[in-house]
Amino acid sequence: MNKMTMVEAINLALKSAMRQDDSVIILGEDVGVNGGVFRATVGLRDEFGLKRVLDTPLAETMIAGLSVGMASQGLKPVAEIQFMGFILPTMEHLIGHAARLRHRTRGRLHCPMVLRVPFGGGIHAPEHHSESTEALFAQIPGLRVVIPSSPARAYGLLLAAIRNPDPVLFMEPKRIYRLNAQPVEDSGQALPLDTCYTLREGNDITLISWGAMIKETLEAADHLAQQGVSCEVIDVVTLNPIDHETMLASVAKTGRCVIIHEAPKSCAVGAEISATLAERGLVNLQAPINRVTGYDTVMPYYRMENHYMPNTADILEAVKTTLEFS
CATH class of the missing domain: 3.40.50.920 (Rossmann fold)
Structure with missing residues (x-):
């Protein structure tokens, strides 16, 4: 069992999910060629190709809207917003559509999308890069808000989020992305959501x-x-x-x-x-x-x-x- 940091465990969970399920799609700004601003998606484009790892324009509204559309049609998009301060343009799609899709269609459609976002301070970042605005989303019915605090939990919780039939905001505390390493087994086993x-x-x-x-x-x-x-x-x-x-x-x-x-x-x-x-x-x-x-x-x-x-x-x-x- 290899020791790894949280960002490495997130990368491992994404690989595991994509290998097991062809419907899992990665999208976001710089997630492909550059492997993400924190390198959470490094190597995914090389292994899974352009059709499953999509570099998008700098357009958070489009990223969220595209994810809702993909999810409603049978795909499982895992989108990245580079920093929590940039998430505000996604709120219309997350709150008005993703979180309501099951209710609006009386269960006919689901929205199995994950929106990953690094959040919090502690890395000497500029403005709009250090927000902790989880409370803006925690009140929304139909939208799960999940925050890991260790590499092993990041791996298991991200797998659970990807497999969930409803939208998940997966907030990653970037201050501890590389703080320490712990053994993480690539078991494909998800951890339970909705529990302390x-x-x-x-x-x-x-x-x-x-x-x-x-x-x-x-x-x-x-x-x-x-x-x-x-x-x-x-x-x-x-x-x-x-x-x-x-x-x-x-x-x-x-x-x-x-x-x-x-x-x-x-x-x-x-x-x-x-x-x-x-x-x-x-x-x-x-x-x-x-x-x-x-x-x-x-x-x-x-x-x-x-x-x-x-x-x-x-x-x-x-x-x-x-x-x-x-």
């Missing part, structure tokens, strides 16, 4: 996060373990639909919760999770739910980027405040 993954069992407090912030969350859990604090760490993974049951069960056990995400605080997915835990799990809470998030402002340029993004120290401070509440 408990990465660490604990009894004192629940830490909930997703994407790149899982790194800092686990670091905080390791540090707290040395102080005798037992943290349960939950990776949400699928932001729509959200698996609230796993989080409710965890909070019922620990009684305390901190939610960590990079996106701005207001109207974020963390707010939805917090509201549900309060509505359905209030009797189990021993302290107010705490949130560690980005600021309600535009992601700054790289000189201020680290001041914007939550870090391990921020998580530790939030945990301390939550544990001391009585």
Whole structure:
């Protein structure tokens, strides 16, 4: 079993899906000749040819619309939007058509498309390259929003997304594309969607996060373990639909919760999770739910980027405040 980074695992999943299913088509800006801006699609054009790996113009609206059309006619397009900041032109097709196609046709048509998009900060990128706007899409019925946090989960979740009969927004945290490597087997086995993954069992407090912030969350859990604090760490993974049951069960056990995400605080997915835990799990809470998030402002340029993004120290401070509440 080879060790690989997340971007390599994504590439492997795409190869696996294309080898198993001739209806899987890759399209996007620079995905063919150049292998994608982050090289997630490198080598695919050489193996599968021009008809299955399509370089498109710089036209996100066209990429999304073409994907909806392909999906409605029996293909399984996997389209790439180069950065999250460029996704706004796709919203008409994703929200108005892809997410509604099954409902609109009373189940006669499905829309098995995947829209891959690198997101988040931490790589010293210019404007419109570091957004974390998952909440814009997590509210849309019929549109799954999936975010992996490790190479192995990226491989299994991407396979599951490609095989899903409905549209999936597959958001890839680019800060951890090449952060570390882990064993990934090219087994062709998909991981389940629509469920949280408990990465660490604990009894004192629940830490909930997703994407790149899982790194800092686990670091905080390791540090707290040395102080005798037992943290349960939950990776949400699928932001729509959200698996609230796993989080409710965890909070019922620990009684305390901190939610960590990079996106701005207001109207974020963390707010939805917090509201549900309060509505359905209030009797189990021993302290107010705490949130560690980005600021309600535009992601700054790289000189201020680290001041914007939550870090391990921020998580530790939030945990301390939550544990001391009585």
